[in-house]
Amino acid sequence: MGHDQEEEETPPATPTTTASAARKDQEEETWNHQKQTLILELSEKLITGDLQAKIEAARDIRKVVRKSSVKTRSKFASAGVIQPLVFMLLSPNLDAREASLLALLNLAVRNERNKVNIVTAGAVPPLVELLKLQNSGLRELATAAILTLSAAAPNKPTIAASGAAPLLVQILSLGSVQGRVDAVTALHNLSTCKENSTPILDAKAVSPLINLLKECKKYSKFAEKATALLEILSMSEEGQVAICDSDGGILTLVETVEDGSLISTQHAVGALLSLCQSCREKYRELILKEGAIPGLLRLTVEGTSIAQERARTLLDLLRDSPQEKKLASSVLEKIVYDIATRVDGADKAAETAKRLLEDMVQRSMELSMNRIQHRAASCTPAKVPSA
Structure with a gap:
Protein backbone atom coordinates (compact mmCIF):
# COMPACT_ATOMS: atom_id res chain seq x y z
CA MET A 1 0.00 0.00 0.00
CA GLY A 2 2.79 2.36 0.96
CA HIS A 3 4.58 1.60 -2.33
CA ASP A 4 1.43 2.41 -4.34
CA GLN A 5 1.01 5.69 -2.39
CA GLU A 6 4.61 6.58 -3.13
CA GLU A 7 4.04 6.04 -6.86
CA GLU A 8 0.89 8.20 -6.75
CA GLU A 9 2.79 11.10 -5.10
CA THR A 10 5.63 10.91 -7.63
CA PRO A 11 4.03 10.33 -11.05
CA PRO A 12 6.32 9.04 -13.79
CA ALA A 13 7.73 11.64 -16.16
CA THR A 14 5.80 12.03 -19.38
CA PRO A 15 7.34 12.93 -22.74
CA THR A 16 5.73 16.39 -22.38
CA THR A 17 7.34 17.22 -18.98
CA THR A 18 10.73 15.87 -20.13
CA ALA A 19 10.61 18.01 -23.27
CA SER A 20 9.60 21.09 -21.25
CA ALA A 21 12.52 20.65 -18.83
CA ALA A 22 14.94 20.11 -21.72
CA ARG A 23 13.65 23.24 -23.47
CA LYS A 24 14.06 25.25 -20.27
CA ASP A 25 17.65 24.00 -19.84
CA GLN A 26 18.39 24.87 -23.46
CA GLU A 27 16.98 28.40 -23.03
CA GLU A 28 19.01 28.94 -19.86
CA GLU A 29 22.18 27.69 -21.56
CA THR A 30 21.56 30.00 -24.53
CA TRP A 31 20.95 32.99 -22.19
CA ASN A 32 24.11 32.25 -20.20
CA HIS A 33 26.11 32.02 -23.43
CA GLN A 34 24.66 35.35 -24.63
CA LYS A 35 25.45 36.97 -21.28
CA GLN A 36 29.02 35.65 -21.30
CA THR A 37 29.47 37.01 -24.83
CA LEU A 38 28.08 40.39 -23.71
CA ILE A 39 30.42 40.47 -20.71
CA LEU A 40 33.44 39.85 -22.94
CA GLU A 41 32.31 42.45 -25.50
CA LEU A 42 31.80 45.14 -22.83
CA SER A 43 35.13 44.26 -21.21
CA GLU A 44 36.92 44.59 -24.55
CA LYS A 45 35.17 47.90 -25.29
CA LEU A 46 36.12 49.23 -21.85
CA ILE A 47 39.77 48.22 -22.19
CA THR A 48 40.48 49.17 -25.82
CA GLY A 49 37.82 51.74 -26.81
CA ASP A 50 38.11 55.52 -26.95
CA LEU A 51 36.73 57.65 -24.09
CA GLN A 52 33.16 57.73 -25.40
CA ALA A 53 33.19 53.96 -25.94
CA LYS A 54 34.50 53.46 -22.39
CA ILE A 55 31.69 55.64 -20.98
CA GLU A 56 29.07 53.66 -22.93
CA ALA A 57 30.60 50.36 -21.79
CA ALA A 58 30.62 51.48 -18.14
CA ARG A 59 26.95 52.50 -18.41
CA ASP A 60 26.04 49.17 -20.00
CA ILE A 61 27.94 47.25 -17.29
CA ARG A 62 25.91 49.06 -14.67
CA LYS A 63 22.63 48.19 -16.44
CA VAL A 64 23.51 44.51 -16.79
CA VAL A 65 24.80 44.18 -13.22
CA ARG A 66 21.78 45.90 -11.64
CA LYS A 67 19.47 43.16 -12.93
CA SER A 68 21.85 40.25 -12.44
CA SER A 69 23.09 37.87 -9.77
CA VAL A 70 26.23 37.97 -7.64
CA LYS A 71 27.68 35.40 -10.06
CA THR A 72 27.42 37.88 -12.94
CA ARG A 73 29.28 40.50 -10.88
CA SER A 74 32.07 37.98 -10.35
CA LYS A 75 32.17 37.17 -14.08
CA PHE A 76 32.59 40.85 -14.95
CA ALA A 77 35.46 41.07 -12.46
CA SER A 78 37.07 37.96 -13.99
CA ALA A 79 36.78 39.62 -17.42
CA GLY A 80 39.07 42.39 -16.16
CA VAL A 81 36.70 45.38 -15.92
CA ILE A 82 37.66 46.62 -12.44
CA GLN A 83 41.07 48.15 -13.20
CA PRO A 84 39.96 50.18 -16.28
CA LEU A 85 36.90 51.40 -14.36
CA VAL A 86 39.17 52.58 -11.53
CA PHE A 87 41.40 54.40 -14.05
CA MET A 88 38.26 56.18 -15.35
CA LEU A 89 37.70 57.64 -11.86
CA LEU A 90 40.79 59.78 -12.54
CA SER A 91 39.46 61.17 -15.83
CA PRO A 92 38.99 64.94 -16.14
CA ASN A 93 35.70 64.10 -17.90
CA LEU A 94 32.88 64.17 -15.30
CA ASP A 95 30.66 61.86 -17.38
CA ALA A 96 33.44 59.26 -17.38
CA ARG A 97 33.85 59.58 -13.64
CA GLU A 98 30.13 59.21 -13.00
CA ALA A 99 29.72 56.22 -15.36
CA SER A 100 32.69 54.35 -13.85
CA LEU A 101 31.62 55.20 -10.30
CA LEU A 102 28.11 53.80 -10.84
CA ALA A 103 29.50 50.68 -12.52
CA LEU A 104 31.94 50.05 -9.64
CA LEU A 105 29.25 50.71 -7.05
CA ASN A 106 26.99 48.09 -8.63
CA LEU A 107 29.82 45.58 -9.04
CA ALA A 108 30.61 45.93 -5.31
CA VAL A 109 27.08 45.42 -3.97
CA ARG A 110 26.71 42.03 -2.23
CA ASN A 111 30.09 40.86 -3.51
CA GLU A 112 32.86 40.86 -0.92
CA ARG A 113 35.63 39.83 -3.33
CA ASN A 114 34.79 42.63 -5.75
CA LYS A 115 34.83 45.17 -2.90
CA VAL A 116 38.34 44.10 -1.92
CA ASN A 117 39.54 43.99 -5.55
CA ILE A 118 38.21 47.51 -6.22
CA VAL A 119 40.20 48.92 -3.27
CA THR A 120 43.28 46.86 -4.24
CA ALA A 121 43.03 48.35 -7.75
CA GLY A 122 43.51 51.82 -6.23
CA ALA A 123 39.95 53.20 -6.07
CA VAL A 124 40.22 54.92 -2.68
CA PRO A 125 42.43 57.98 -3.55
CA PRO A 126 40.24 59.04 -6.54
CA LEU A 127 37.09 58.49 -4.44
CA VAL A 128 38.54 60.80 -1.76
CA GLU A 129 39.18 63.41 -4.48
CA LEU A 130 35.54 63.09 -5.58
CA LEU A 131 34.46 63.82 -2.00
CA LYS A 132 36.13 67.23 -2.35
CA LEU A 133 34.16 68.26 -5.46
CA GLN A 134 31.54 70.99 -5.48
CA ASN A 135 29.44 68.67 -7.67
CA SER A 136 27.03 67.32 -5.04
CA GLY A 137 25.84 64.42 -7.23
CA LEU A 138 29.33 62.98 -7.70
CA ARG A 139 30.27 63.75 -4.10
CA GLU A 140 27.34 61.74 -2.77
CA LEU A 141 27.93 58.87 -5.21
CA ALA A 142 31.49 58.73 -3.87
CA THR A 143 30.06 58.67 -0.32
CA ALA A 144 27.84 55.72 -1.26
CA ALA A 145 30.85 53.95 -2.81
CA ILE A 146 32.98 54.46 0.32
CA LEU A 147 30.08 53.20 2.45
CA THR A 148 29.81 50.04 0.33
CA LEU A 149 33.56 49.40 0.18
CA SER A 150 34.07 50.09 3.92
CA ALA A 151 31.65 47.25 4.76
CA ALA A 152 34.43 44.79 3.85
CA ALA A 153 36.80 44.34 6.80
CA PRO A 154 40.03 44.12 4.70
CA ASN A 155 39.25 47.55 3.19
CA LYS A 156 38.77 49.43 6.47
CA PRO A 157 42.44 50.22 7.27
CA THR A 158 43.07 51.62 3.76
CA ILE A 159 39.94 53.81 3.81
CA ALA A 160 40.48 54.90 7.43
CA ALA A 161 44.02 56.07 6.57
CA SER A 162 42.95 57.82 3.34
CA GLY A 163 41.68 61.11 4.79
CA ALA A 164 38.08 60.29 3.82
CA ALA A 165 36.66 60.70 7.35
CA PRO A 166 36.91 64.54 7.67
CA LEU A 167 35.28 64.88 4.23
CA LEU A 168 32.48 62.52 5.29
CA VAL A 169 31.97 64.68 8.40
CA GLN A 170 31.43 67.70 6.11
CA ILE A 171 28.68 65.77 4.31
CA LEU A 172 26.92 65.30 7.68
CA SER A 173 26.12 69.02 7.49
CA LEU A 174 26.03 69.72 3.74
CA GLY A 175 24.63 66.60 2.11
CA SER A 176 21.14 65.49 1.13
CA VAL A 177 19.24 63.22 3.51
CA GLN A 178 20.58 60.13 1.71
CA GLY A 179 24.09 61.59 1.62
CA ARG A 180 24.06 62.19 5.38
CA VAL A 181 22.71 58.70 6.10
CA ASP A 182 25.45 57.17 3.92
CA ALA A 183 28.14 59.34 5.58
CA VAL A 184 27.08 58.26 9.10
CA THR A 185 27.05 54.59 8.06
CA ALA A 186 30.46 54.88 6.38
CA LEU A 187 31.94 56.58 9.47
CA HIS A 188 30.40 53.89 11.66
CA ASN A 189 32.00 51.18 9.47
CA LEU A 190 35.39 52.90 9.77
CA SER A 191 35.04 53.38 13.54
CA THR A 192 35.12 49.59 13.96
CA CYS A 193 38.57 49.32 12.31
CA LYS A 194 40.84 47.71 14.91
CA GLU A 195 44.04 48.44 12.97
CA ASN A 196 43.54 52.21 12.93
CA SER A 197 45.61 53.70 15.79
CA THR A 198 44.47 57.31 15.29
CA PRO A 199 40.83 58.36 15.81
CA ILE A 200 38.89 58.81 12.58
CA LYS A 325 19.60 64.86 47.17
CA LYS A 326 16.75 67.37 47.04
CA LEU A 327 14.72 64.76 45.16
CA ALA A 328 12.26 63.61 47.84
CA SER A 329 12.32 59.88 48.56
CA SER A 330 8.59 59.66 47.86
CA VAL A 331 9.11 61.07 44.36
CA LEU A 332 11.93 58.60 43.72
CA GLU A 333 9.73 55.75 44.95
CA LYS A 334 6.91 56.87 42.64
CA ILE A 335 9.25 56.95 39.62
CA VAL A 336 10.52 53.45 40.44
CA TYR A 337 6.96 52.19 41.00
CA ASP A 338 5.79 53.56 37.64
CA ILE A 339 8.71 51.84 35.88
CA ALA A 340 8.02 48.58 37.72
CA THR A 341 4.34 48.75 36.67
CA ARG A 342 5.32 49.08 33.00
CA VAL A 343 7.85 46.25 33.25
CA ASP A 344 6.07 43.64 35.40
CA GLY A 345 2.44 44.82 35.53
CA ALA A 346 0.49 46.33 38.42
CA ASP A 347 0.20 43.09 40.43
CA LYS A 348 3.99 42.64 40.68
CA ALA A 349 4.93 46.35 40.64
CA ALA A 350 5.31 46.75 44.41
CA GLU A 351 7.67 43.79 44.66
CA THR A 352 9.78 44.91 41.68
CA ALA A 353 9.93 48.52 42.93
CA LYS A 354 11.04 47.35 46.37
CA ARG A 355 13.79 45.24 44.82
CA LEU A 356 14.97 48.15 42.65
CA LEU A 357 15.10 50.56 45.57
CA GLU A 358 16.91 48.01 47.76
CA ASP A 359 19.45 47.53 44.97
CA MET A 360 19.99 51.29 44.73
CA VAL A 361 20.41 51.59 48.51
CA GLN A 362 22.81 48.64 48.56
CA ARG A 363 24.94 50.16 45.78
CA SER A 364 24.92 53.50 47.56
CA MET A 365 26.12 51.84 50.79
CA GLU A 366 28.86 49.96 48.92
CA LEU A 367 30.06 53.18 47.35
CA SER A 368 30.02 54.98 50.70
CA MET A 369 32.00 52.15 52.33
CA ASN A 370 34.54 52.19 49.50
CA ARG A 371 34.99 55.94 49.96
CA ILE A 372 35.44 55.58 53.73
CA GLN A 373 38.03 52.83 53.23
CA HIS A 374 39.83 54.89 50.59
CA ARG A 375 39.86 57.93 52.87
CA ALA A 376 41.14 55.84 55.80
CA ALA A 377 43.92 54.40 53.66
CA SER A 378 44.98 57.82 52.45
CA CYS A 379 45.12 59.13 56.03
CA THR A 380 47.39 56.35 57.37
CA PRO A 381 50.34 58.00 59.17
CA ALA A 382 53.63 57.71 57.35
CA LYS A 383 56.29 55.57 58.96
CA VAL A 384 58.52 57.59 61.28
CA PRO A 385 61.99 57.55 59.81
CA SER A 386 64.53 55.83 62.06
CA ALA A 387 67.08 58.03 63.79
Whole structure:
Protein backbone atom coordinates (compact mmCIF):
# COMPACT_ATOMS: atom_id res chain seq x y z
CA MET A 1 0.00 0.00 0.00
CA GLY A 2 2.79 2.36 0.96
CA HIS A 3 4.58 1.60 -2.33
CA ASP A 4 1.43 2.41 -4.34
CA GLN A 5 1.01 5.69 -2.39
CA GLU A 6 4.61 6.58 -3.13
CA GLU A 7 4.04 6.04 -6.86
CA GLU A 8 0.89 8.20 -6.75
CA GLU A 9 2.79 11.10 -5.10
CA THR A 10 5.63 10.91 -7.63
CA PRO A 11 4.03 10.33 -11.05
CA PRO A 12 6.32 9.04 -13.79
CA ALA A 13 7.73 11.64 -16.16
CA THR A 14 5.80 12.03 -19.38
CA PRO A 15 7.34 12.93 -22.74
CA THR A 16 5.73 16.39 -22.38
CA THR A 17 7.34 17.22 -18.98
CA THR A 18 10.73 15.87 -20.13
CA ALA A 19 10.61 18.01 -23.27
CA SER A 20 9.60 21.09 -21.25
CA ALA A 21 12.52 20.65 -18.83
CA ALA A 22 14.94 20.11 -21.72
CA ARG A 23 13.65 23.24 -23.47
CA LYS A 24 14.06 25.25 -20.27
CA ASP A 25 17.65 24.00 -19.84
CA GLN A 26 18.39 24.87 -23.46
CA GLU A 27 16.98 28.40 -23.03
CA GLU A 28 19.01 28.94 -19.86
CA GLU A 29 22.18 27.69 -21.56
CA THR A 30 21.56 30.00 -24.53
CA TRP A 31 20.95 32.99 -22.19
CA ASN A 32 24.11 32.25 -20.20
CA HIS A 33 26.11 32.02 -23.43
CA GLN A 34 24.66 35.35 -24.63
CA LYS A 35 25.45 36.97 -21.28
CA GLN A 36 29.02 35.65 -21.30
CA THR A 37 29.47 37.01 -24.83
CA LEU A 38 28.08 40.39 -23.71
CA ILE A 39 30.42 40.47 -20.71
CA LEU A 40 33.44 39.85 -22.94
CA GLU A 41 32.31 42.45 -25.50
CA LEU A 42 31.80 45.14 -22.83
CA SER A 43 35.13 44.26 -21.21
CA GLU A 44 36.92 44.59 -24.55
CA LYS A 45 35.17 47.90 -25.29
CA LEU A 46 36.12 49.23 -21.85
CA ILE A 47 39.77 48.22 -22.19
CA THR A 48 40.48 49.17 -25.82
CA GLY A 49 37.82 51.74 -26.81
CA ASP A 50 38.11 55.52 -26.95
CA LEU A 51 36.73 57.65 -24.09
CA GLN A 52 33.16 57.73 -25.40
CA ALA A 53 33.19 53.96 -25.94
CA LYS A 54 34.50 53.46 -22.39
CA ILE A 55 31.69 55.64 -20.98
CA GLU A 56 29.07 53.66 -22.93
CA ALA A 57 30.60 50.36 -21.79
CA ALA A 58 30.62 51.48 -18.14
CA ARG A 59 26.95 52.50 -18.41
CA ASP A 60 26.04 49.17 -20.00
CA ILE A 61 27.94 47.25 -17.29
CA ARG A 62 25.91 49.06 -14.67
CA LYS A 63 22.63 48.19 -16.44
CA VAL A 64 23.51 44.51 -16.79
CA VAL A 65 24.80 44.18 -13.22
CA ARG A 66 21.78 45.90 -11.64
CA LYS A 67 19.47 43.16 -12.93
CA SER A 68 21.85 40.25 -12.44
CA SER A 69 23.09 37.87 -9.77
CA VAL A 70 26.23 37.97 -7.64
CA LYS A 71 27.68 35.40 -10.06
CA THR A 72 27.42 37.88 -12.94
CA ARG A 73 29.28 40.50 -10.88
CA SER A 74 32.07 37.98 -10.35
CA LYS A 75 32.17 37.17 -14.08
CA PHE A 76 32.59 40.85 -14.95
CA ALA A 77 35.46 41.07 -12.46
CA SER A 78 37.07 37.96 -13.99
CA ALA A 79 36.78 39.62 -17.42
CA GLY A 80 39.07 42.39 -16.16
CA VAL A 81 36.70 45.38 -15.92
CA ILE A 82 37.66 46.62 -12.44
CA GLN A 83 41.07 48.15 -13.20
CA PRO A 84 39.96 50.18 -16.28
CA LEU A 85 36.90 51.40 -14.36
CA VAL A 86 39.17 52.58 -11.53
CA PHE A 87 41.40 54.40 -14.05
CA MET A 88 38.26 56.18 -15.35
CA LEU A 89 37.70 57.64 -11.86
CA LEU A 90 40.79 59.78 -12.54
CA SER A 91 39.46 61.17 -15.83
CA PRO A 92 38.99 64.94 -16.14
CA ASN A 93 35.70 64.10 -17.90
CA LEU A 94 32.88 64.17 -15.30
CA ASP A 95 30.66 61.86 -17.38
CA ALA A 96 33.44 59.26 -17.38
CA ARG A 97 33.85 59.58 -13.64
CA GLU A 98 30.13 59.21 -13.00
CA ALA A 99 29.72 56.22 -15.36
CA SER A 100 32.69 54.35 -13.85
CA LEU A 101 31.62 55.20 -10.30
CA LEU A 102 28.11 53.80 -10.84
CA ALA A 103 29.50 50.68 -12.52
CA LEU A 104 31.94 50.05 -9.64
CA LEU A 105 29.25 50.71 -7.05
CA ASN A 106 26.99 48.09 -8.63
CA LEU A 107 29.82 45.58 -9.04
CA ALA A 108 30.61 45.93 -5.31
CA VAL A 109 27.08 45.42 -3.97
CA ARG A 110 26.71 42.03 -2.23
CA ASN A 111 30.09 40.86 -3.51
CA GLU A 112 32.86 40.86 -0.92
CA ARG A 113 35.63 39.83 -3.33
CA ASN A 114 34.79 42.63 -5.75
CA LYS A 115 34.83 45.17 -2.90
CA VAL A 116 38.34 44.10 -1.92
CA ASN A 117 39.54 43.99 -5.55
CA ILE A 118 38.21 47.51 -6.22
CA VAL A 119 40.20 48.92 -3.27
CA THR A 120 43.28 46.86 -4.24
CA ALA A 121 43.03 48.35 -7.75
CA GLY A 122 43.51 51.82 -6.23
CA ALA A 123 39.95 53.20 -6.07
CA VAL A 124 40.22 54.92 -2.68
CA PRO A 125 42.43 57.98 -3.55
CA PRO A 126 40.24 59.04 -6.54
CA LEU A 127 37.09 58.49 -4.44
CA VAL A 128 38.54 60.80 -1.76
CA GLU A 129 39.18 63.41 -4.48
CA LEU A 130 35.54 63.09 -5.58
CA LEU A 131 34.46 63.82 -2.00
CA LYS A 132 36.13 67.23 -2.35
CA LEU A 133 34.16 68.26 -5.46
CA GLN A 134 31.54 70.99 -5.48
CA ASN A 135 29.44 68.67 -7.67
CA SER A 136 27.03 67.32 -5.04
CA GLY A 137 25.84 64.42 -7.23
CA LEU A 138 29.33 62.98 -7.70
CA ARG A 139 30.27 63.75 -4.10
CA GLU A 140 27.34 61.74 -2.77
CA LEU A 141 27.93 58.87 -5.21
CA ALA A 142 31.49 58.73 -3.87
CA THR A 143 30.06 58.67 -0.32
CA ALA A 144 27.84 55.72 -1.26
CA ALA A 145 30.85 53.95 -2.81
CA ILE A 146 32.98 54.46 0.32
CA LEU A 147 30.08 53.20 2.45
CA THR A 148 29.81 50.04 0.33
CA LEU A 149 33.56 49.40 0.18
CA SER A 150 34.07 50.09 3.92
CA ALA A 151 31.65 47.25 4.76
CA ALA A 152 34.43 44.79 3.85
CA ALA A 153 36.80 44.34 6.80
CA PRO A 154 40.03 44.12 4.70
CA ASN A 155 39.25 47.55 3.19
CA LYS A 156 38.77 49.43 6.47
CA PRO A 157 42.44 50.22 7.27
CA THR A 158 43.07 51.62 3.76
CA ILE A 159 39.94 53.81 3.81
CA ALA A 160 40.48 54.90 7.43
CA ALA A 161 44.02 56.07 6.57
CA SER A 162 42.95 57.82 3.34
CA GLY A 163 41.68 61.11 4.79
CA ALA A 164 38.08 60.29 3.82
CA ALA A 165 36.66 60.70 7.35
CA PRO A 166 36.91 64.54 7.67
CA LEU A 167 35.28 64.88 4.23
CA LEU A 168 32.48 62.52 5.29
CA VAL A 169 31.97 64.68 8.40
CA GLN A 170 31.43 67.70 6.11
CA ILE A 171 28.68 65.77 4.31
CA LEU A 172 26.92 65.30 7.68
CA SER A 173 26.12 69.02 7.49
CA LEU A 174 26.03 69.72 3.74
CA GLY A 175 24.63 66.60 2.11
CA SER A 176 21.14 65.49 1.13
CA VAL A 177 19.24 63.22 3.51
CA GLN A 178 20.58 60.13 1.71
CA GLY A 179 24.09 61.59 1.62
CA ARG A 180 24.06 62.19 5.38
CA VAL A 181 22.71 58.70 6.10
CA ASP A 182 25.45 57.17 3.92
CA ALA A 183 28.14 59.34 5.58
CA VAL A 184 27.08 58.26 9.10
CA THR A 185 27.05 54.59 8.06
CA ALA A 186 30.46 54.88 6.38
CA LEU A 187 31.94 56.58 9.47
CA HIS A 188 30.40 53.89 11.66
CA ASN A 189 32.00 51.18 9.47
CA LEU A 190 35.39 52.90 9.77
CA SER A 191 35.04 53.38 13.54
CA THR A 192 35.12 49.59 13.96
CA CYS A 193 38.57 49.32 12.31
CA LYS A 194 40.84 47.71 14.91
CA GLU A 195 44.04 48.44 12.97
CA ASN A 196 43.54 52.21 12.93
CA SER A 197 45.61 53.70 15.79
CA THR A 198 44.47 57.31 15.29
CA PRO A 199 40.83 58.36 15.81
CA ILE A 200 38.89 58.81 12.58
CA LEU A 201 36.60 61.43 14.14
CA ASP A 202 37.24 64.79 15.75
CA ALA A 203 34.97 67.09 17.72
CA LYS A 204 33.68 68.77 14.54
CA ALA A 205 31.47 65.71 14.01
CA VAL A 206 29.57 66.23 17.28
CA SER A 207 27.23 69.06 16.31
CA PRO A 208 26.00 67.55 13.01
CA LEU A 209 25.59 64.14 14.70
CA ILE A 210 23.52 65.69 17.50
CA ASN A 211 21.37 67.51 14.93
CA LEU A 212 20.82 64.30 12.97
CA LEU A 213 19.96 62.40 16.16
CA LYS A 214 17.40 65.08 17.05
CA GLU A 215 15.69 64.63 13.69
CA CYS A 216 15.56 60.82 13.49
CA LYS A 217 13.55 58.18 15.34
CA LYS A 218 15.59 57.29 18.42
CA TYR A 219 14.97 53.54 17.98
CA SER A 220 16.08 53.47 14.32
CA LYS A 221 19.22 51.76 12.96
CA PHE A 222 20.45 55.21 11.97
CA ALA A 223 20.17 56.40 15.62
CA GLU A 224 22.16 53.34 16.71
CA LYS A 225 25.04 54.31 14.43
CA ALA A 226 24.88 58.02 15.33
CA THR A 227 24.92 57.30 19.09
CA ALA A 228 27.79 54.83 18.64
CA LEU A 229 29.84 57.62 17.04
CA LEU A 230 28.82 60.08 19.78
CA GLU A 231 29.89 57.60 22.44
CA ILE A 232 33.34 57.38 20.81
CA LEU A 233 33.55 61.19 20.68
CA SER A 234 32.50 61.48 24.33
CA MET A 235 35.74 59.76 25.35
CA SER A 236 37.87 62.78 24.39
CA GLU A 237 37.93 66.13 26.17
CA GLU A 238 37.22 68.00 22.92
CA GLY A 239 34.26 65.73 22.21
CA GLN A 240 32.87 66.23 25.72
CA VAL A 241 33.04 70.01 25.40
CA ALA A 242 31.42 69.83 21.94
CA ILE A 243 28.51 67.70 23.25
CA CYS A 244 27.99 70.15 26.10
CA ASP A 245 28.18 73.17 23.77
CA SER A 246 25.89 71.71 21.08
CA ASP A 247 22.36 73.04 21.19
CA GLY A 248 20.40 70.36 23.06
CA GLY A 249 23.38 67.96 23.06
CA ILE A 250 22.89 66.43 26.50
CA LEU A 251 19.08 66.60 26.22
CA THR A 252 19.19 64.62 22.95
CA LEU A 253 21.26 61.88 24.60
CA VAL A 254 18.83 61.81 27.56
CA GLU A 255 15.89 61.51 25.14
CA THR A 256 17.66 58.63 23.39
CA VAL A 257 18.08 56.87 26.75
CA GLU A 258 14.31 57.22 27.19
CA ASP A 259 13.12 56.32 23.67
CA GLY A 260 15.94 54.47 21.94
CA SER A 261 16.42 50.83 20.93
CA LEU A 262 18.50 48.51 23.13
CA ILE A 263 21.62 49.43 21.14
CA SER A 264 21.11 53.20 20.95
CA THR A 265 20.24 53.44 24.67
CA GLN A 266 23.44 51.55 25.48
CA HIS A 267 25.53 54.01 23.45
CA ALA A 268 23.65 57.08 24.73
CA VAL A 269 24.07 56.14 28.40
CA GLY A 270 27.73 55.34 27.63
CA ALA A 271 28.21 58.88 26.29
CA LEU A 272 26.50 60.44 29.34
CA LEU A 273 28.61 58.28 31.66
CA SER A 274 31.81 59.36 29.88
CA LEU A 275 30.83 63.00 30.45
CA CYS A 276 30.07 62.51 34.12
CA GLN A 277 33.18 60.46 34.81
CA SER A 278 35.40 63.05 33.10
CA CYS A 279 34.23 65.96 35.27
CA ARG A 280 31.48 65.12 37.69
CA GLU A 281 31.09 68.63 39.07
CA LYS A 282 30.55 70.06 35.60
CA TYR A 283 28.41 67.46 33.87
CA ARG A 284 26.22 65.79 36.51
CA GLU A 285 24.25 68.98 37.12
CA LEU A 286 23.69 69.40 33.38
CA ILE A 287 22.55 65.78 33.05
CA LEU A 288 20.20 66.08 36.03
CA LYS A 289 18.81 69.34 34.68
CA GLU A 290 17.66 67.50 31.54
CA GLY A 291 15.63 65.02 33.61
CA ALA A 292 17.80 61.94 33.14
CA ILE A 293 16.79 60.05 36.31
CA PRO A 294 13.56 58.33 35.12
CA GLY A 295 15.13 57.06 31.88
CA LEU A 296 18.21 55.80 33.72
CA LEU A 297 16.09 54.01 36.32
CA ARG A 298 14.10 52.33 33.55
CA LEU A 299 17.34 51.33 31.86
CA THR A 300 18.54 49.51 35.01
CA VAL A 301 15.63 47.12 34.42
CA GLU A 302 15.05 47.08 30.65
CA GLY A 303 18.47 47.70 29.06
CA THR A 304 21.17 45.32 27.85
CA SER A 305 23.47 44.03 30.60
CA ILE A 306 26.04 46.67 29.59
CA ALA A 307 23.42 49.45 29.56
CA GLN A 308 22.08 48.36 32.96
CA GLU A 309 25.55 48.51 34.49
CA ARG A 310 26.27 51.89 32.92
CA ALA A 311 22.92 53.28 34.09
CA ARG A 312 23.57 52.11 37.66
CA THR A 313 27.06 53.60 37.64
CA LEU A 314 25.74 56.91 36.30
CA LEU A 315 22.91 56.98 38.87
CA ASP A 316 25.49 56.49 41.61
CA LEU A 317 27.48 59.44 40.28
CA LEU A 318 24.39 61.63 39.96
CA ARG A 319 23.17 60.71 43.43
CA ASP A 320 26.19 62.45 44.95
CA SER A 321 25.04 65.86 43.75
CA PRO A 322 23.27 68.29 46.10
CA GLN A 323 20.52 68.80 43.53
CA GLU A 324 19.78 65.06 43.38
CA LYS A 325 19.60 64.86 47.17
CA LYS A 326 16.75 67.37 47.04
CA LEU A 327 14.72 64.76 45.16
CA ALA A 328 12.26 63.61 47.84
CA SER A 329 12.32 59.88 48.56
CA SER A 330 8.59 59.66 47.86
CA VAL A 331 9.11 61.07 44.36
CA LEU A 332 11.93 58.60 43.72
CA GLU A 333 9.73 55.75 44.95
CA LYS A 334 6.91 56.87 42.64
CA ILE A 335 9.25 56.95 39.62
CA VAL A 336 10.52 53.45 40.44
CA TYR A 337 6.96 52.19 41.00
CA ASP A 338 5.79 53.56 37.64
CA ILE A 339 8.71 51.84 35.88
CA ALA A 340 8.02 48.58 37.72
CA THR A 341 4.34 48.75 36.67
CA ARG A 342 5.32 49.08 33.00
CA VAL A 343 7.85 46.25 33.25
CA ASP A 344 6.07 43.64 35.40
CA GLY A 345 2.44 44.82 35.53
CA ALA A 346 0.49 46.33 38.42
CA ASP A 347 0.20 43.09 40.43
CA LYS A 348 3.99 42.64 40.68
CA ALA A 349 4.93 46.35 40.64
CA ALA A 350 5.31 46.75 44.41
CA GLU A 351 7.67 43.79 44.66
CA THR A 352 9.78 44.91 41.68
CA ALA A 353 9.93 48.52 42.93
CA LYS A 354 11.04 47.35 46.37
CA ARG A 355 13.79 45.24 44.82
CA LEU A 356 14.97 48.15 42.65
CA LEU A 357 15.10 50.56 45.57
CA GLU A 358 16.91 48.01 47.76
CA ASP A 359 19.45 47.53 44.97
CA MET A 360 19.99 51.29 44.73
CA VAL A 361 20.41 51.59 48.51
CA GLN A 362 22.81 48.64 48.56
CA ARG A 363 24.94 50.16 45.78
CA SER A 364 24.92 53.50 47.56
CA MET A 365 26.12 51.84 50.79
CA GLU A 366 28.86 49.96 48.92
CA LEU A 367 30.06 53.18 47.35
CA SER A 368 30.02 54.98 50.70
CA MET A 369 32.00 52.15 52.33
CA ASN A 370 34.54 52.19 49.50
CA ARG A 371 34.99 55.94 49.96
CA ILE A 372 35.44 55.58 53.73
CA GLN A 373 38.03 52.83 53.23
CA HIS A 374 39.83 54.89 50.59
CA ARG A 375 39.86 57.93 52.87
CA ALA A 376 41.14 55.84 55.80
CA ALA A 377 43.92 54.40 53.66
CA SER A 378 44.98 57.82 52.45
CA CYS A 379 45.12 59.13 56.03
CA THR A 380 47.39 56.35 57.37
CA PRO A 381 50.34 58.00 59.17
CA ALA A 382 53.63 57.71 57.35
CA LYS A 383 56.29 55.57 58.96
CA VAL A 384 58.52 57.59 61.28
CA PRO A 385 61.99 57.55 59.81
CA SER A 386 64.53 55.83 62.06
CA ALA A 387 67.08 58.03 63.79
